[in-house]
Amino acid sequence: MSARPASINEESDAEAPTATRGRSRKYTQVLGLINQAAIEVFASEGLAGASTQAIADKAGLSKAQLHYYIDSKEALYRQVLQDILTDWIVVFGFSDEAFGPRKVLGDLIRRKMMFSFEHPLRSRIFTAEMMRGAPVINNMMETSKQRTDQAAAVIQNWMNQGLMDKADPMLVLFHIWAVTQFYADHATQAAYYRDTAQQGEEKDRRYLIEQVTEFLLKGAGVR
Amino acid sequence: MSARPASINEESDAEAPTATRGRSRKYTQVLGLINQAAIEVFASEGLAGASTQAIADKAGLSKAQLHYYIDSKEALYRQVLQDILTDWIVVFGFSDEAFGPRKVLGDLIRRKMMFSFEHPLRSRIFTAEMMRGAPVINNMMETSKQRTDQAAAVIQNWMNQGLMDKADPMLVLFHIWAVTQFYADHATQAAYYRDTAQQGEEKDRRYLIEQVTEFLLKGAGVR
DNA sequence: GTCTATATTGAGATAGAC
DNA sequence: GTCTATCTCAATATAGAC
Numbered sequence: 001m002s003a004r005p006a007s008i009n010e011e012s013d014a015e016a017p018t019a020t021r022g023r024s025r026k027y028t029q030v031l032g033l034i035n036q037a038a039i040e041v042f043a044s045e046g047l048a049g050a051s052t053q054a055i056a057d058k059a060g061l062s063k064a065q066l067h068y069y070i071d072s073k074e075a076l077y078r079q080v081l082q083d084i085l086t087d088w089i090v091v092f093g094f095s096d097e098a099f100g101p102r103k104v105l106g107d108l109i110r111r112k113m114m115f116s117f118e119h120p121l122r123s124r125i126f127t128a129e130m131m132r133g134a135p136v137i138n139n140m141m142e143t144s145k146q147r148t149d150q151a152a153a154v155i156q157n158w159m160n161q162g163l164m165d166k167a168d169p170m171l172v173l174f175h176i177w178a179v180t181q182f183y184a185d186h187a188t189q190a191a192y193y194r195d196t197a198q199q200g201e202e203k204d205r206r207y208l209i210e211q212v213t214e215f216l217l218k219g220a221g222v223r
Numbered sequence: 224m225s226a227r228p229a230s231i232n233e234e235s236d237a238e239a240p241t242a243t244r245g246r247s248r249k250y251t252q253v254l255g256l257i258n259q260a261a262i263e264v265f266a267s268e269g270l271a272g273a274s275t276q277a278i279a280d281k282a283g284l285s286k287a288q289l290h291y292y293i294d295s296k297e298a299l300y301r302q303v304l305q306d307i308l309t310d311w312i313v314v315f316g317f318s319d320e321a322f323g324p325r326k327v328l329g330d331l332i333r334r335k336m337m338f339s340f341e342h343p344l345r346s347r348i349f350t351a352e353m354m355r356g357a358p359v360i361n362n363m364m365e366t367s368k369q370r371t372d373q374a375a376a377v378i379q380n381w382m383n384q385g386l387m388d389k390a391d392p393m394l395v396l397f398h399i400w401a402v403t404q405f406y407a408d409h410a411t412q413a414a415y416y417r418d419t420a421q422q423g424e425e426k427d428r429r430y431l432i433e434q435v436t437e438f439l440l441k442g443a444g445v446r
Numbered sequence: 447g448t449c450t451a452t453a454t455t456g457a458g459a460t461a462g463a464c
Numbered sequence: 465g466t467c468t469a470t471c472t473c474a475a476t477a478t479a480g481a482c
Contacts, residue, residue, distance in 0.1 A: 048272025
């Protein structure tokens, strides 16, 4: 009960977090509320700055109630990061190499941009964790690295086949990451510099995806 | 005295912070130590997570001593951000438009990359502040916005003269920002994915600058 | 200017009744 | 499962002697 007013920049998804097997309907639902609240607070305050009180408030729970559902603040944070990383692997995954770089990378860029638009808070939590040197997430990143290596190998193949300019494939991936991520992490900055009123509107999103895709494919020399 | 061991990823500059006019030599020197220590702690822990104890330790001071030199943790943080923003304006400034986009943007990219290599912690503090919606730095950003608008106008001129592809000039600046910033904010991630032992070495820096410059100028369609 | 000691607040987490 | 009350600890900041 007592749904809290949505804050600016909030994400609206209420995905069920992982590890809810064999629990009651309500338990899972409450975990979802907590997960969402945690994302909002961690994104703007960081791990240290996030208070369990703030998370509890946003989830519509008392602090004691919250602690009944979670083991600790750190465990909750770890859970959030785990979920984000799982999503990254899907979003940043490659479709079939045979479609060629224009199609495959173009799709990837669009997916990543959509993720930035729809889950900016998740993006920021991840970036914040990276900037600290990934102390919490360290042991979860191996899978992500393997996928990225595979992607780099595919890009290398395309380069060898003359489908795109020769360059360091991993760096090409970095640059795609950097630019698409910018629109999540620096959304405030971007809105301020563009003084755009229509921020987040469908038309503007299409415009940004178009501009970003063109820039990145040209930068990578995709033919 | 009692210089603390340098931690990984530390910045080595000991620039005197602003607002030290009319103070003794020593006072200014101690403020420099505090400033440097603050940068390190804020970068990895954030504003909320940074303890004055940790800052004092890194600066080689007692906590009480630290509080003699600073007004409050928040004021110190504000000071650090102010200094960073001042540096950005210089680094991100344009040289003479007449040199054309290849020279001017190329120089800008190199300067920005060097800043990422040499001041990764400053970069991260700024990004973290942006990701929170810039609550502390908000009223300092007007100057930065003006300069950016001017830069965008110059780029627009170049586009009109056919010196580079037509696109949204502000977005071109965003993308340059995003990619160069990546090498500071995500240095840990980058090192992990590249499993590079020679991280931070002169040769690798030149290599990265070269790759990034080529990618960005191609992306912007600079002729 | 520097030290020891401390006031004060806030937060994470738990106890135990219901 | 939820509540009130509370334990415990850490953190900012200051007091006051030297």
